[in-house]
Amino acid sequence: MSIIQNWRLYESRYNLVGSVCRTCGKQYFPKSSFCSKCGSDKLTDETFSKEGTVYSFSKVNVSPYLFQKQTPYVVALIKLKNGPLITSQIVDSEAEKIKIGQKVKAVFRKISDEKKGEIISYGIKFRLL
């Protein structure tokens, strides 16, 4: 991902800032400018909770180039407390202990290795509570 693509998303990625539709209440992460549920364009920023529960997860053994140094790693869908379902990783936790429904907490982490000429990406991952 280019420097500009990363820059455009850093607020969402670093602080779990998404959007909420002021018309129907649907939540989006990362930010969105249009509500696909009701068709409204009245969305405002919202910082979501740093806590959530595991909705689904998988330990990845075969990975793309930028993730090979951290392989194996656990990807997951996390349902944020009072927030939307988001995609991330679960770290600092034994993969065998992870179960659907477990509580998790956001941590700030390096996301992937740098690609030549590009910046290192950071963002939110989760750990078991």
Place this chain on the structure above:
Amino acid sequence: MYIIGTGLTKFGEHFEKSLLDLALEASVEAVKESGLELSQIDAVVVGNMLSDTLSSQGHLGALLSSSLGLNVEAFRVEAACASGGVAFKKGVDMLKAGQYQNILVVGAEKMCDHKSSEVVAGLTNAAHAEKESFYGLTFPSVYALMTQRYFYQYSIASKELAAVAVKNHYHGARNNKAHFPKEITIDTVLKSSVVAEPLTLFDCSPISDGAAAVVLSLEAKPEAVKVLSSEIATDSVALQDRQKITSIKATKIAAKKAYKNADVTIKDIDMLEVHDCFTIAEVIALEDLGFYKEGQAGQAAKLGHTYYNAKLPVNTSGGLKSAGHPVGATGVKQVIEIVHQLQGRAEGRQVNKAQLGLTHNVGGSGATAVVSILSSNI
């Protein structure tokens, strides 16, 4: 409209052939079988996902049509793993529009020239770049997330999924165009290396080269197969934005439209080619297409219900699992398998008295679904 010619390369590793070589081989065979002259082809539609990423080649429409000696309208369609199915549907649409008489639809993909990490990265483009790939999700892991949730909600486990791979390899072993025409056992699947938990190597379709082509025509000829309907539906690219991840809404919508426009019900359908990019995908497809209730298709292969000589033949070609998955070719190959079955040309895996078949091609984790219904009754 009718399918009057088919052409299919063997799926597998074709180090000696380029993407264009494969597309030409399938195209020439399809036109020859149709009985038409090349000059009677009015347009060419190419389904392909990865040529820019892997082969540094775009502009496939003109590349193929000019290589066939044609100067007709030609373009490429990209919808991830549904590229072939969408190309087929576009061919059907163009004939319906009435401007053309005969259209060549070609699906082609060249994957084996590249390192698997490059192919994995390329395929990941079918997922949402900012929401999924950014965090290290791979394609198997996206389906693994669906599987894990499916296991949590319903009472099946890895053994039931393994039975899907065993059944598809049983079929593929009877298809000389299949990439891996070998029978396997439940243990082969369960003991193979884990790609993304809980999916093992043998839950996943392979990386393959191959091409498939059909000639669509407004005019039937003896042995032609009629296209009763072909429908597409779409949904969120990212799993996180779906209402649920244990079924694929786009499949449900496309299937409903396809049944309605073909004026058939599921009871009329004799056989299916469904998109088993991963074993879980076949289970979910059988539910979304209406053949089983949600959470209940997991036992189908294990109980033997989906073998070619059983009550609901599914993936007699070997599916993506055993026949191989040259991404853009898959949707067209599914159509060809049904055509050959309806024509009684499926040799060691021939379905008895098949008259109506359905194809189901999916892009990404379910963001695009194409459902087509074909009939031998012209």
